[in-house]
Amino acid sequence: MxxxxxxxxxxNGLSCAVKIKEKYPYVxxxxxxxxxxxxxxxxxxxxxxxxxxxxxxPQQLLSKxxxxxxxxxxxxxxxxxxxxxxxxxxxxxxxxxxxxVDEWASSVFGYRILDKRQLDYLSGLYSVKYVAGRxxxxxxxxxxxxxxxxxxxxKQANGITIQSNIDSLRDVKLSDYNVVIxxxxxxxxxxxxxHKVIPIRGQISRIQAPWxxxxxxxxxxxxxxxxxxxxxxxxxxxxxxxxxxxxDDVDTDxxxxxxxxxxxxxxxxxxxxxxxxxxxxxxxxxxxSEERDGKFYIHNYGHGGSGLTLFWGCAxxxxxxxxxxMNRFKQKEKSKL
Amino acid sequence: MLYDNLCLQNIKxxxxxxxxxxxxxxxxxxxxxxxxxxxxxxxNISILADAFTQDTVSCVxxxxxxxxxxxxxxxxxxxxxxxxxxxxxxxxxxxxxEAQNAGLMTLSSYIFSKENYHVTRNHLIxxxxxxxxxxxxxxxxxxxxxxxxxxxxxxxxxxxxxxLPWVEKSFTENGGKIVRQxxxxxxxxxxxxxxxFNCTGMGAKALCNDYDLVPxxxxxxxxxxxxxxMAFYGDYDTYVIPGLDGVATLxxxxxxxxxxREVCKHDTAAILERCYELLPFLKKSExxxxxxxxxxxxxxxxxxxxxxxxxxxxHCYGHGxxxxxxxxxxxxxAVKMGCDLLKSNMRSKI
Numbered sequence: 001m002x003x004x005x006x007x008x009x010x011x012n013g014l015s016c017a018v019k020i021k022e023k024y025p026y027v028x029x030x031x032x033x034x035x036x037x038x039x040x041x042x043x044x045x046x047x048x049x050x051x052x053x054x055x056x057x058p059q060q061l062l063s064k065x066x067x068x069x070x071x072x073x074x075x076x077x078x079x080x081x082x083x084x085x086x087x088x089x090x091x092x093x094x095x096x097x098x099x100x101v102d103e104w105a106s107s108v109f110g111y112r113i114l115d116k117r118q119l120d121y122l123s124g125l126y127s128v129k130y131v132a133g134r135x136x137x138x139x140x141x142x143x144x145x146x147x148x149x150x151x152x153x154x155k156q157a158n159g160i161t162i163q164s165n166i167d168s169l170r171d172v173k174l175s176d177y178n179v180v181i182x183x184x185x186x187x188x189x190x191x192x193x194x195h196k197v198i199p200i201r202g203q204i205s206r207i208q209a210p211w212x213x214x215x216x217x218x219x220x221x222x223x224x225x226x227x228x229x230x231x232x233x234x235x236x237x238x239x240x241x242x243x244x245x246x247x248d249d250v251d252t253d254x255x256x257x258x259x260x261x262x263x264x265x266x267x268x269x270x271x272x273x274x275x276x277x278x279x280x281x282x283x284x285x286x287x288x289s290e291e292r293d294g295k296f297y298i299h300n301y302g303h304g305g306s307g308l309t310l311f312w313g314c315a316x317x318x319x320x321x322x323x324x325x326m327n328r329f330k331q332k333e334k335s336k337l
Numbered sequence: 338m339l340y341d342n343l344c345l346q347n348i349k350x351x352x353x354x355x356x357x358x359x360x361x362x363x364x365x366x367x368x369x370x371x372x373x374x375x376x377x378x379x380x381n382i383s384i385l386a387d388a389f390t391q392d393t394v395s396c397v398x399x400x401x402x403x404x405x406x407x408x409x410x411x412x413x414x415x416x417x418x419x420x421x422x423x424x425x426x427x428x429x430x431x432x433x434x435e436a437q438n439a440g441l442m443t444l445s446s447y448i449f450s451k452e453n454y455h456v457t458r459n460h461l462i463x464x465x466x467x468x469x470x471x472x473x474x475x476x477x478x479x480x481x482x483x484x485x486x487x488x489x490x491x492x493x494x495x496x497x498x499x500x501l502p503w504v505e506k507s508f509t510e511n512g513g514k515i516v517r518q519x520x521x522x523x524x525x526x527x528x529x530x531x532x533x534f535n536c537t538g539m540g541a542k543a544l545c546n547d548y549d550l551v552p553x554x555x556x557x558x559x560x561x562x563x564x565x566x567m568a569f570y571g572d573y574d575t576y577v578i579p580g581l582d583g584v585a586t587l588x589x590x591x592x593x594x595x596x597x598r599e600v601c602k603h604d605t606a607a608i609l610e611r612c613y614e615l616l617p618f619l620k621k622s623e624x625x626x627x628x629x630x631x632x633x634x635x636x637x638x639x640x641x642x643x644x645x646x647x648x649x650x651x652h653c654y655g656h657g658x659x660x661x662x663x664x665x666x667x668x669x670x671a672v673k674m675g676c677d678l679l680k681s682n683m684r685s686k687i
């Protein structure tokens with residue numbers, strides 16, 4: 001009798017749980033996590049689809065996982081009611097550089113390297129000399145909505161959730177489960193343990209600015225502006241190995257002033273809140289199975305700043321690994337007869 | 338400034354400053370007022386109108402910077418100049434912190450067609466806006482099945498519900514006067530004003546007996562859909578244009594010579610059906626208002642001086658569906674003509 005524990009209820013944990021439970025309704029699937037939406041790392045994030053801060057994860061995996069997630073988000077946008085927005089994204093550079101075409105370019109709409117005329121226009125618009133950049137049509141989610149929708153789907157499929165801390169993969173709470181899907185994000189650092197996992201601290205500010213309708217990322221200053229259905233996220237920082245969960249005034253000034261330089265109208269916008277999140281960084285995303293202590297683990301962590309960009313594709317790969325486990329299990333059962 | 342302040346160079350200010358009237362407080366009248374006040378700091382300027390902000394046709398329009406390909410000035414060169422100068426006028430405001438107060442925002446757009454590629458092109462702005470390109474094969478599926486041709490372009494939008502009050506505020510703060518008044522003839526203004534700008538839109542039909550001015554009836558539906566951040570166009574005058582505050586404009590119709598100022602429920606049904614086919618998620622959005630506007634259509638748009646009953650008049654009307662976007666370019670020409678008229682000693686009809 002297969003019993004699956006999914007550790008972590010962020011976007012990765014929820015999607016893996018949903019995919020497995022929906023395909024295997026007679027298998028027990030339980031999510032065990034300390035934090036549920038709206039308190040996960042993903043909940044507070046900008047919600048932008050864009051492969052970002054995932055280290056040296058191979059481009060073709062980013063393309064595969066990201067492409068599948070993009071398709072899924074596009075479907076949600078077209079359907080309506082999921083707080084997903086379609087908009088142009090601009091990725092801009094202040095210094096000359098040769099820009100290559102990302103491998104995931106063919107998975108998104110309208111990917112282009114910007115030409116001189118476009119760059120001159122943008123330089124005038126933002127009063128900053130940009131000399132290189134890319135654009136494509138991206139999707140921005142409002143994370144709490146996606147997360148609660150995923151949670152709802154899981155519950156509707158008779159999934160069970162348990163609020164509890166898991167300190168280690170050897171935790172006695174896991175003794176009943178023969179399959180453990182590890183989507184603990186930053187928690188994997190101590191629980192696995194895996195010291196390749198490091199926090200990448202991100203601080204953002206949210207403002208009310210409904211006239212902002214496209215995403216801009218200044219790749220050199222690190223400032224970005226990401227509007228969603230309800231408000232607009234200004235960023236940001238990416239401080240490695242920084243565990244500080246408190247708002248840092250220096251970072252606040254950097255975020256607000258940097259974004260105001262691009263869009264002066266921001267100074268008239270109403271400030272809603274500041275927020276800090278610790279992205280689960282790693283040299284590359286770990287998505288693989290491991291057999292240890294008589295249990296079958298499927299690791300799916302270390303997504304850095306790309307959880308909401310890759311979740312659906314990663315969950316598909318996790319499901320595929322689970323499928324082969326289930327087939328093996330069935331074979332074993334058959335051969336016993 | 339990307340346009341010449343010809344007035345400043347040519348007019349010598351003396352003790353007796355000119356008294357100037359602008360008839361009409363829509364986007365054209367207000368923009369003439371703004372430019373005039375910048376160029377002639379000592380002039381005494383009054384806006385005379387019987388409709389303001391929400392009562393103007395300008396505020397029915399979504400205000401996207403995208404001219405119809407039949408938009409026409411007296412010559413091709415003038416048409417291009419009006420469009421280009423309008424673009425730069427709006428860009429000058431767009432890059433400042435006043436952008437959203439002035440109702441301005443950037444806007445990227447997809448235009449799709451099931452019938453032919455040419456309706457997705459626009460020679461008047463293709464070389465002006467930063468991006469105007471055909472869509473990729475996969476982009477045709479962006480809004481679902483069935484679309485065969487398309488273009489993607491980047492432009493701007495001017496929301497007059499913000500722009501008009503924004504101009505009015507600075508106009509009155511700088512000494513401009515607003516008078517709620519209906520003008521039936523130019524003669525009544527002769528004693529009081531040295532120069533009159535006729536920015537009456539449809540009102541010019543009666544005021545000037547202009548039979549070339551034809552109402553082009555438009556109807557739009559305003560819908561709350563904050564997830565919409567881009568504009569979309571489909572066949573048969575179908576468009577969905579996001580607003581500054583999460584309320585989008587759905588359209589439209591283009592009924593030649595119709596004076597019907599009432600919302601027509603059959604047009605509503607037709608617009609909704611076409612827009613829902615383009616973007617199915619609109620079905621889930623709340624309708625907040627329906628509006629009708631009679632576009633003051635004229636070929637060509639009339640921007641020229643005339644002495645009428647001894648009054649120096651500069652006409653600036655007949656912009657049809659492109660008044661919001663092209664108000665600045667035409668207003669700049671009108672103001673230049675007005676300054677020339679003020680300088681001239683001609684008292685009789687030209």
